Amino acid sequence: MVDKAMSNIHRTRFPLSITKLLFFTLMLLSLILLFLFGSPPSTAAWESSVRQSATPASSKALTVLVTGAAGFVGTHVSIALKRRGDGVVGIDNFNSYYEASLKRARSDLLARHGVLVVNGDINDASLLNSLLEVVKFSHVMHLAAQAGVRYAMINPKSYVHSNIAGLVSVLEACKNANPQPAIVWASSSSVYGLNSKVPFSEKDRTDRPASLYAATKKAGEEIAHSYNHIYGLSITGLRFFTVYGPWGRPDMAYFLFTKNILKGKQVAVFEGPNGGSVARDFTYIDDIVKGCLGALDTASKSTGSGGKKNGPAQLRVYNLGNTSPVPVSKLVSTLEKLLKVNAKKKVLAMPSNGDVILTHANITLARNDLGYRPTTDFETGLSKFVHWYTQYYSSSASRANTV
Numbered sequence: 001m002v003d004k005a006m007s008n009i010h011r012t013r014f015p016l017s018i019t020k021l022l023f024f025t026l027m028l029l030s031l032i033l034l035f036l037f038g039s040p041p042s043t044a045a046w047e048s049s050v051r052q053s054a055t056p057a058s059s060k061a062l063t064v065l066v067t068g069a070a071g072f073v074g075t076h077v078s079i080a081l082k083r084r085g086d087g088v089v090g091i092d093n094f095n096s097y098y099e100a101s102l103k104r105a106r107s108d109l110l111a112r113h114g115v116l117v118v119n120g121d122i123n124d125a126s127l128l129n130s131l132l133e134v135v136k137f138s139h140v141m142h143l144a145a146q147a148g149v150r151y152a153m154i155n156p157k158s159y160v161h162s163n164i165a166g167l168v169s170v171l172e173a174c175k176n177a178n179p180q181p182a183i184v185w186a187s188s189s190s191v192y193g194l195n196s197k198v199p200f201s202e203k204d205r206t207d208r209p210a211s212l213y214a215a216t217k218k219a220g221e222e223i224a225h226s227y228n229h230i231y232g233l234s235i236t237g238l239r240f241f242t243v244y245g246p247w248g249r250p251d252m253a254y255f256l257f258t259k260n261i262l263k264g265k266q267v268a269v270f271e272g273p274n275g276g277s278v279a280r281d282f283t284y285i286d287d288i289v290k291g292c293l294g295a296l297d298t299a300s301k302s303t304g305s306g307g308k309k310n311g312p313a314q315l316r317v318y319n320l321g322n323t324s325p326v327p328v329s330k331l332v333s334t335l336e337k338l339l340k341v342n343a344k345k346k347v348l349a350m351p352s353n354g355d356v357i358l359t360h361a362n363i364t365l366a367r368n369d370l371g372y373r374p375t376t377d378f379e380t381g382l383s384k385f386v387h388w389y390t391q392y393y394s395s396s397a398s399r400a401n402t403v
Ligand SMILES: O=C(O)[C@H]1O[C@H](OP(=O)(O)OP(=O)(O)OC[C@H]2O[C@@H](n3ccc(=O)[nH]c3=O)[C@H](O)[C@@H]2O)[C@H](O)[C@@H](O)[C@@H]1O
Pocket: 147, 148, 149, 187, 188, 189, 190, 240, 241, 242, 243, 251, 252, 253, 254, 267, 268, 269, 270, 271, 278, 279, 280, 328, 350, 355, 359
């Protein structure tokens, strides 16, 4: 009897434990999937949050899709647009070129300003098409790019992926959109390459890039020409000159030097041939933002529709610099003063990996056409950066460890 009862219990328990096992395995799998991919948002909910972020404060305001919105310039431009009443939607792929936590923090800041940043790559044509279908954007501010001059020797394909294929993907989506938005995009001072005549003017030659980065930006300018010519897209390229400021890029010298000086680590100060200085026309982020807004506000409409050109469209390119180059040695001495720490300097010959000796912008064209007038001197701008840096990295000990 006891044996029979026991075998009954075993018989009933066995299938029960299998069911339990299956149940827990399924639960675990779902949790892992949820953790990896997040809960899939419904299309209606996604479209409604995109539309909400894109809604301008008035009928006269712009509706702008900002690519690279969680990037340094993208964040500042998006906030400035939203603040003045424009509708803004961002897109960013949150890649790991530099600390993703900084990009997340920028995206959180944007969310607090009411700007949605869609997580996606500009090479994703169906995502771009969906965004341009859901919202009739008047403008696209295309800032997504693989930045950095020297990294191009380490990961050349990332430059082709973002700066060439990505740009074409954005232009394709814009050309097909109805109405076609006007496009403003980030080119670079690096297109002036090996030119030695300064200040650099938009009329100067740009056929001697010193890095693959510069070559992809120059290619972008030619690609812009062809899309303008064939499809009637209104396109404005902005040649940024070494942009710096709060929420900046950790790969750039001013950011890297600040980190290393505070950690007591050596900083490599490049010098030119015969001990000459290497200098940059460092341009403060708020001035760059004003230039970007000026370009958006003065952009003419694209003329095409349904992928067909209906007449000639605007094609422009502008220098956005500060007009006063600062030697790298001055960058270090200003940081020493602001941080109240002596830097451990190591002077090195500038490596031949893409750098140029001097950049200096002539901004007459941007002043006349965009009302661009940079007002932030280097020391004021750098002190604003240092203030932000110390606040940002002291607000969380864990953050400091990740820098
Ligand atoms: O103007 C531009 O178009 C470019 O400006 C910067 O490029 P770069 O001027 O090389 O900026 P940094 O990498 O911050 O270098 C600034 C200066 O510091 C120097 N440097 C850099 C790194 C280092 O370890 N030591 C050093 O002396 C460089 O030679 C350069 O003169 C950006 O990184 C590019 O993305 C941008 O397109």
